[in-house]
Amino acid sequence: MVRIAVDAMGGDHAPHAEIDGALAAARDFGVRIALVGQPEKLEPELRRCGWRAQGDAGIELIEAPEVVRMDEPAAVAVRRKKRSSLRVGMKLVADGKADGFVTAGNTGAAMATAMMVLGTLPEVDRPALAAQIPTKTGRPTLLLDVGANSDCKPVHLVQFAIMGDAYARAVLGIERPTVGLVSIGEEEVKGNELTKEAFALLRGVEQLNFVGNVEGRDVFTGNVDVIVTDGFTGNVMLKLSEGLSDVMVALIRRELSASVIARTGAMLARPAFRNIKRRLDYTETGGAPLLGVRGVVMITHGSSNARALRNAIRNARDFVLNETNEKIERGIAAAMLDRGVARRAL
Structure with a gap:
């Protein structure tokens, strides 16, 4: 057990x-x-x-x-x-x-x-927190880092991408995940020094299906499977998305109670709205795994309620039963065979 x-x-x-x-x-x-x-x-x-x-x-x-x-x-x-x-x-x-x-x-x-x-696992300098973000396609996007590392070097973003790729394969069942880098524009020349240097390094990792820069709005489209950024930016994006979800649910509830006709329609559509709320509720996910350490560690919000803790424990159990850490370690080992990438970044 x-x-x-x-x-x-x-x-x-x-x-x-x-x-x-x-x-x-x-x-x-x-x-x-x-x-x-x-x-x-x-x-x-x-x-x-x-x-x-x-x-x-x-x-x-x-x-x-x-x-x-x-x-x-x-x-x-x-x-x-x-x-x-x-x-x-x-x-x-x-x-x-x-x-x-x-x-x-x-x-x-x-x-x-x-x-x-x-x-940490071999070849990992910094662990990363990975969060699954709901998208309009129904398949989540994996966003990392969402809070473990406020300040990062380009090589750290490369390692986050490799760990995210391995996690998406092992847990989400995606055969060849697409990987994007958060920036302020899709063009290669856009961004700060961190993203520009990380872009060049990510493009050199042949094992990754790197699709280039993505913008904040792309997180929710479902067009990219794994999105990497530094922990400061990722945490802001995560908290913003959670706050926006709460606002959307509140606005829908208010509009559906605004009139007799709206209330009647709300009763008929209640199962659909309940499913939407569940998909947007962070307590359903529970917690974010800390990828890159020699063990299963799940970190959840400081404000988590009992439901969030229950589901974080479920996630930790599934992480163990699926031997996810072992699969991630194998994925990292395979992708980091090109050690020149890490040496150039350092």
Whole structure:
């Protein structure tokens, strides 16, 4: 049985959302959960949910007395708080005592801890967070990095593209994914120094189906399977798309209740609107995998509710069962045979 460690102290709504999400995941997906955190805060909440002892309802507690706050600098937190829920949970994965780790905590600290405790895959300098963005074709676009690396070098974007390509093949089942680079225009000469240099490098990786620059609007068309950018830009794009989705749902709901005729039509179209809302709801996806580390790490929003945590745990389980990390590692090894690309970028 798959065992997933969950950072019970990391999110804005911790530990309530983590506990409810973990209980739901254990019940719905048949996974074992190791809730990592402060027992004095977790046990009362669990007992109110009917939990009585270690292993009951598929849940056990792992003590971690320290907590990494959202506003803490990543380097300071990783260096000083060696008994944090982040670090203890990652150590469970490193020691083979858990198959994956889920956190809604400090993203920078989570990435730094993963690199320190788990290490990176061969040929990977920087891990990347990958998010699936809904598109009008019905097939998601994979966008990375969406927050792990604010500042990047051209070689990092190349590595993100290679990891995204491997992930799209392994998880999304796309035989030859198209790969695009976020810029301010489709022409090769458009963009800043980072994108111009990355463009030249990406064009030289024969294993990638690189289609050139793409603009922000192309993220939602579904015409490109994998889109790469630096973590600062990617995070802004992700949060903007989530905010826009919320606005669209609210506007549709308002218009459908504006008149008797609209309300009648809304009743008839309710199943369709419910499906649209589900496709746009980030809690359905749950979390973004941290690609490039030696282990399964799923990072979700700090504001995640129980549903988002439940689905992040499901994603971590699927990541393990599909042996996704192994497939990504093989894909990276194949694509990075042209080591001259990395050497020129550095």
